[in-house]
Amino acid sequence: MEAPAAAQGPAEPSRAAESATDIEITVTSPEQMRELGRRLAGLLRAGDLVMLSGELGAGKTTLTRGLGEGLDVRGAVTSPTFVIARVHPPLGDGPPLVHVDAYRLSGGLDEMEDLDLDVSLSDSVIVVEWGEGKVEELTEDRLRVRIDRAVGDTTDEVRHVTVTGLGERWATADVSVLAG
DSSP states (O other): OOOOHHHHOOOOHHHHHHHHTOEEEEEOSHHHHHHHHHHHHTTOOTTOEEEEEOSTTSSHHHHHHHHHHHHTBSSOOOOOTTTSEEEEOBSSSSOOEEEEEOTTOOSOHHHHGGGTHHHHHTTSEEEEETOTTTSGGGOSOEEEEEEEEOOSSOOTTOEEEEEEEESHHHHSOOGGGGGO
16 A cells, blocks of 8 residues: 655655766677776766776776776776775876775775775765765765676676766766767
């Protein structure tokens, strides 16, 4: 039996902004994943938070390599699993890239405070692998990127990427450029 409309409460305003920037992309190779990262870099600016999720080997670090190329940052972008975070300074006028792997961190933002992400956020692009449930409190404006392996009769290279913009920053952003 359905509850009366009055008992359901008001809709959350952030949901409208969230759905306004959803895009789904199929990627068929690691090079296409890197290219998606390069295109995504064209949308990013200092102060942006990108949360990456997906199973081990889904392509989170490959996407971040493309981001690093697109942002023109120094140093090879590799998985920061054992160092937790790496800062890649810009080679030009763009923002630094802070690449975080929160896989081994069990707590939320409290455990991540030592990384000073809140201090870095205003002048950097911060990418957090395995960040869901851990870094949302940093900002209401963020991109959530979910990478899923294709199921069924496909090659191991096929990935389905869902990019969801959250908050005012992404409510009107044209993420359709990510589709290539």
